[in-house]
Amino acid sequence: MQFPDGFLWGSATSAHQVEGGNTNNDWWDFEQDPASLARASSGDGIDHFHRYAGDFALLASLGHNTHRLSIEWSRVEPVPGEFSRAAVEHYRRVLTALRDTGMTAFVTLHHFTLPRWFAARGGWLAPGAVDVFARYCAHVTASLGELMPFVCTINEPQMVALHGYLEGYHPPGVTNPMKWRRAGEVLLDAHFAAVRAVRGGSDCRVGLAVQLPLLAPADGAPETAGFRAIRYEIVDRHLDNPTGPDAGDWLGVQYYRKQWVDPASPALFVPPPPGTPLTQMGWAVHPDGLRQMLHRAARTGLPLYVTENGIATEDDTERVAYLTSHLAALAQARAEGVDVRGYLHWSAFDNFEWSEGYRPKFGLIAVGDDFSRIPKPSAHAFARIARTGRVERLPAY
Ligand code: BGC
Numbered sequence: 001m002q003f004p005d006g007f008l009w010g011s012a013t014s015a016h017q018v019e020g021g022n023t024n025n026d027w028w029d030f031e032q033d034p035a036s037l038a039r040a041s042s043g044d045g046i047d048h049f050h051r052y053a054g055d056f057a058l059l060a061s062l063g064h065n066t067h068r069l070s071i072e073w074s075r076v077e078p079v080p081g082e083f084s085r086a087a088v089e090h091y092r093r094v095l096t097a098l099r100d101t102g103m104t105a106f107v108t109l110h111h112f113t114l115p116r117w118f119a120a121r122g123g124w125l126a127p128g129a130v131d132v133f134a135r136y137c138a139h140v141t142a143s144l145g146e147l148m149p150f151v152c153t154i155n156e157p158q159m160v161a162l163h164g165y166l167e168g169y170h171p172p173g174v175t176n177p178m179k180w181r182r183a184g185e186v187l188l189d190a191h192f193a194a195v196r197a198v199r200g201g202s203d204c205r206v207g208l209a210v211q212l213p214l215l216a217p218a219d220g221a222p223e224t225a226g227f228r229a230i231r232y233e234i235v236d237r238h239l240d241n242p243t244g245p246d247a248g249d250w251l252g253v254q255y256y257r258k259q260w261v262d263p264a265s266p267a268l269f270v271p272p273p274p275g276t277p278l279t280q281m282g283w284a285v286h287p288d289g290l291r292q293m294l295h296r297a298a299r300t301g302l303p304l305y306v307t308e309n310g311i312a313t314e315d316d317t318e319r320v321a322y323l324t325s326h327l328a329a330l331a332q333a334r335a336e337g338v339d340v341r342g343y344l345h346w347s348a349f350d351n352f353e354w355s356e357g358y359r360p361k362f363g364l365i366a367v368g369d370d371f372s373r374i375p376k377p378s379a380h381a382f383a384r385i386a387r388t389g390r391v392e393r394l395p396a397y
Contacts, residue, residue, distance in 0.1 A: 001390065001391045003389040007341065009064060009342070009382075009386035010103065010106075012344045012348070013048070013069050014069070020043065021045070022042065022074060025113040025116055027354075028041075029119075030171040038355045039355060039356060046350075051371065055373065056098050058373055058375070059348060063383035064386060066342060067098055068108065068344050069094070069105070069106075069107060069108070070110075071107060080118075080121075092144060092147065096147060106151075106252075106344065108152040109194065110133065125179060129190070133194060134197040137197040141201050148202070150204065153191045154187060154194065156209060156211045166268070188238060192246040193246075206248045207302070210235070210238050210252065212255055214286055214288075214289030215230075215234070216261070226263030231261065247300070248302070250304070251300055251305075253340075257285065257286065258289050279312050280313055280314065287325040287326050290326050290333070305342040306344060308344065308346040309346060327343065348364060350363035351367075364382055365379055
């Protein structure tokens, strides 16, 4: 399988998962709350806040021509309406260092974390939340836009709503179906408002990243109306709107796994059938789901980028198999006519995996107790693919 010249190859991170010391956001509070579902403090992260230059140089040396990171809103706007010039200058240094390595930047404006003050005023469900978010987006892109060729407004709005308002697995830890639906609507509005804000002050190519699991009815039962309604809630609502003028310029597809849905279960999802091989996260690996979800996303008519795809495992040979099998699925989607222009692996480094803490290992690069960076064999396998544009050896799946 040969990928074209100009295809974007890289990896993704998010601020709270790698920077360290993000004590002014809602996640920090959730981590410190013994009653929450979070198992550990993010603490120092992997100290990317101080080590970004070395990290970018390492990724570039491993063949990456692209890198996705996020801006931490709580640093840039530590109190309502007051923007930190020092934080903006920090991100100017970060994005300049990234540009100087020759890598293309994908910059996410909201990746799961909210400033503590925004959460305290009621988060996404509070009046005016969308305008407040858009004000922050306008400030960042007006200040740093020339360093941000690609901007992602919101990472996985539907997962923010699901995890935060139905499962209670992320802040604000709510389990309320009405609030889940409302949060989903507000987050989609927030995306549209952010697109307008970014376009108002920059030339950035702006888009959205959605997680698209392959959803199957529980127990292999035929699809029911309930299943289709749930599927619509979780995924399609966010895909069927991007055709409006504020949709954005591209769509990010984030694919990890196959999931089984039972509309009768309050949690919506049921465990994979017995005997299904699972990752450290308990997720079912199904490479062809990526091909199918790329076809689904292509119905929007937007150019696509895979902005996340990866596996949590201690066994790096599994990561190489996951990587190559999913790239084969991506290549097949391209051969079938889907316009996919890049692949960003999740993640560059082993990092803070939200409520699961540091146990799951998603990285191409391990991080030692002294914060040393140790590329795994999968990082070298990825480097060969990125340099040649060719995936040669396919694992059996
Ligand atoms: C998120 C990442 C997360 C990954 C693995 C995605 O939903 O964007 O932040 O680490 O999945 O769980």
